[in-house]
Amino acid sequence: MKIAIASGKGGTGKTLVSTNLFNVISRQGQKVRLIDCDAEEPNVCEFIRGNVEEETLTMTHIPVIDSHKCTFCGNCQEYCSYNAIIMLPTIKTIRVIEDLCHDCGACVYACQYDAITEKEKVTGSITQYSISANADVLESQTEIGIYSPVPIIGQTINMAEADTLTFLDSPPGTSCPFIATVERADYVVLVTEPTPFGLNDLKLSVETLRKLKKEFGVVINRYGIGKELIEDYLNKEEIAVLGHIPFDKRIAETYAKGDLITDKYLQYSELFKKLHQNITKQLQR
Amino acid sequence: MKIAITATGHTIKSKMDNRFGRCSFFAIYDTERKQTEFLSNPGQASNEGAGPASVQFIVSQGVTRIISGEFGGKVKDILSGLNIQMIIHGKTNITIEEILNQISQN
Numbered sequence: 001m002k003i004a005i006a007s008g009k010g011g012t013g014k015t016l017v018s019t020n021l022f023n024v025i026s027r028q029g030q031k032v033r034l035i036d037c038d039a040e041e042p043n044v045c046e047f048i049r050g051n052v053e054e055e056t057l058t059m060t061h062i063p064v065i066d067s068h069k070c071t072f073c074g075n076c077q078e079y080c081s082y083n084a085i086i087m088l089p090t091i092k093t094i095r096v097i098e099d100l101c102h103d104c105g106a107c108v109y110a111c112q113y114d115a116i117t118e119k120e121k122v123t124g125s126i127t128q129y130s131i132s133a134n135a136d137v138l139e140s141q142t143e144i145g146i147y148s149p150v151p152i153i154g155q156t157i158n159m160a161e162a163d164t165l166t167f168l169d170s171p172p173g174t175s176c177p178f179i180a181t182v183e184r185a186d187y188v189v190l191v192t193e194p195t196p197f198g199l200n201d202l203k204l205s206v207e208t209l210r211k212l213k214k215e216f217g218v219v220i221n222r223y224g225i226g227k228e229l230i231e232d233y234l235n236k237e238e239i240a241v242l243g244h245i246p247f248d249k250r251i252a253e254t255y256a257k258g259d260l261i262t263d264k265y266l267q268y269s270e271l272f273k274k275l276h277q278n279i280t281k282q283l284q285r
Numbered sequence: 286m287k288i289a290i291t292a293t294g295h296t297i298k299s300k301m302d303n304r305f306g307r308c309s310f311f312a313i314y315d316t317e318r319k320q321t322e323f324l325s326n327p328g329q330a331s332n333e334g335a336g337p338a339s340v341q342f343i344v345s346q347g348v349t350r351i352i353s354g355e356f357g358g359k360v361k362d363i364l365s366g367l368n369i370q371m372i373i374h375g376k377t378n379i380t381i382e383e384i385l386n387q388i389s390q391n
């Protein structure tokens with residue numbers, strides 16, 4: 001079971017929700033895993049500390065074209081759906097645009113003259129941290145200069161186990177990294193805040209998730225700072241509200257220290273247990 | 286020599302397109318024959334890599350100089366590697382005709 005914690009807007013509390021949910025569930029002794037899918041800026045491990053169990057480098061394959069063997073037939077370029085090969089027969093030039101290559105292998109297959117080999121390029125790493133006997137964290141991280149975090153997000157989520165409750169801490173926004181995360185989830189928890197920006201970006205996320213035909217519910221963070229904008233919208237759209245996290249200075253203080261509110265305050269430990277129950281209820285519907 | 290100008294439409298009254306990779310048309314001016322032809326840019330519709338696809342197209346036409354509003358990062362590397370001159374026209378909202386006049390005056 002994979003549950004993504006996402007939000008359109010950055011800074012609404014995705015990591016607050018995912019780390020505290022993970023914390024209350026792991027304390028109850030249930031088998032649980034948290035995957036930090038924000039590969040461009042992972043931060044789960046600022047809050048949850050464990051020992052490194054394993055670090056795996058992720059690779060991509062990039063074609064290398066031997067221009068002496070190449071006959072400029074154009075097959076590889078035709079097979080490439082990503083415009084990653086430029087070929088100009090008149091000036092005997094053929095080039096690979098590495099950033100556009102999706103490692104599909106079609107060009108190698110297309111070449112009948114043995115002119116294309118592949119080289120490996122490191123795209124990032126996946127680090128496994130053990131937290132307790134029943135809980136661990138997987139952190140995806142892209143290498144600096146890598147064009148897209150999408151492949152490594154997919155590779156990391158593929159390491160989830162079917163029988164383990166797994167939370168996916170999603171990258172912010174509603175673009176490809178977000179989609180790469182939520183499309184692999186069985187259920188999505190959207191975290192929002194009662195501000196105009198929060199509402200605007202919530203709408204974008206809802207539209208995206210509906211297109212993807214994903215089940216989802218909403219957690220309202222910083223509850224109490226704004227007017228009823230968010231609730232009016234959620235009522236109108238008949239979207240399930242899974243929980244409210246109050247606007248409380250102690251949360252900000254705890255978060256800023258890299259601590260977990262579910263460790264420090266019984267009130268929040270109870271709130272997150274209830275949130276877990278609400279999510280479970282939604283999944284059983 | 287052939288000079289390409291990125292264009293929003295297919296007549297000389299059309300405005301220059303400020304983007305290279307996703308421009309609608311290329312106005313290709315042949316300095317020897319003093320003729321301009323308009324070609325629709327097949328790279329425009331690409332999901333990804335519109336810039337490189339447009340380079341592929343335009344360089345295959347024998348163009349050695351390109352005038353546009355801006356060039357993306359990938360395209361700059363490729364074009365300079367191919368010795369194609371990129372000219373960023375500082376003025377937006379200018380027509381192809383006005384640019385052609387500027388070329389002939391120089």
